[in-house]
Amino acid sequence: MDGDVSRRLRRVLLAALFCVALVLRVGAALWLDHRTRAAGKAHEFADSELYWLLAQRIAAGEPYHDGKRAVLRTPGYPVFLAASARLFGPSTIGARHLQAAVGAAACVLVFFLVRRLIDERTAAVGAGLAAVYPFAVFLSAVLLSETLFAAVLTGQLIVLSLVIERAGRPERPRGALTLAGVVGLLGAAATLVRPSWLLATPLAAAGLMLARRRSSAAACAMVTTFALAMTPWCVRNWRVTGHFVPTTLWIGASLYDGLNPRADGSSRMDFMDRPVEFGLDPALGRMNEWQQDRYLRDQAIAYARREPGRVLQLAAVKVARFWNPLPNAAEWQSAAAQIVSLASCGPVVVLAAVGVWRLRRCRVALALLAGPVLYFTAIHSVFVSSVRYREAAMLPVLGLAAAAVTRCRASSDDATQVHPQGDS
DSSP states (O other): OHHHHHHHHHHHHHHHHHHHHHHHHHHHHHHHHHHHHHTTOSOSSHHHHHHHHHHHHHHTTOOSSOSSOSSSSOSHHHHHHHHHHHHHOSOHHHHHHHHHHHHHHHHHHHHHHHHHHSOHHHHHHHHHHHHHOHHHHHHHHSSSSHHHHHHHHHHHHHHHHHHHHHTTOTTOHHHHHHHHHHHHHHHHHHHHHOGGGTTHHHHHHHHHHHHSTTOHHHHHHHHHHHHHHHHHHHHHHHHHHSSOOSSOSOHHHHHHHHSSTTOOSSOOTHHHHOGGGGTOOGGGGGSOHHHHHHHHHHHHHHHHHHOHHHHHHHHHHHHHHHTOSSOOSGGGOSHHHHHHHHHHHHHHHHHHHHHHHHTTTOHHHHHHHHHHHHHHHHHHTTSOOOHHHHHTTHHHHHHHHHHHHTTOOOOOOOTTOOOOOOOO
């Protein structure tokens, strides 16, 4: 009886959590859409405009390119926007509302993730933080890939926690293999939304083999399904370019953006329009996608080899930008934006550090909650960096912050123990 009451109460609380998160995100969507239109624009960011263009081409059944490039962006987020266009027509506010629902659902997923790894009280606090966290609310309203990625990422982490729990148990091999396959599929979906996630699933598989005996089959299943799910996009890219391209042909430009004589840690694509000023080939703009990607990648690597000290200095600058509690972008430097950012991000980072200390013996919880944001920290210490890239992986970090708030003291466990909290 008590269990039934507990389950009913949990469902009511989760429904209330979802509604609060949804109301906040829909409100942000309405405000941002009005603000953008009042400024005479359709989108806040150039990336949003590009995603929207690609989505409209998908919705219309047209070839996937922006008019110049065919492998500029992976299709995950444009497909999501195209689905919105099919449901609501070519309406930016409709897409914002759909994304608000995804962002609210991600808060519920945070509850289940933290509940599995720590306990139910901490999960409730973590999900509550996710519901009202200003960056998450704002990004749910912006037509960028962060919100969709965060939802898929959180789902992948939940299933990965199940794999870690079951892997190596000879009595449940099929369950572990099936779940590992789901992890691979979700990893591919996350990569097709955000290409920089490409290495994360193979790294997770390698970590699983190191952490669990007799987990090789599950790790192989994870990598195999990941590779199979990525195959259609790779095949399409081969047909378009004649080369193997696992994600996009914008990696070379992004790498050079972060590693060039004028780099400062932010994204400054001046070299694409004025290559001679950067000592680049004047014919850069006339190269095809593959040639341009290879050329810029080689130039970035050559610069890193010539200036290793500068590369390290830039890495420190990029890490500082990544963890900056204040917005880096000039257009978001208003006093209100800075106050909200500092008042939300600052305490979360401090509490998360306390949470890491409290959970220092719970290696699985630390790996799953802190691992994604540390992965992106490493990636963006090489490429360009911004607060926006941090926020893609901040929902799990809110679980660490919640661990500090609830003063939980998880018992000492072995290197791979997960704390399941019963059936949902």
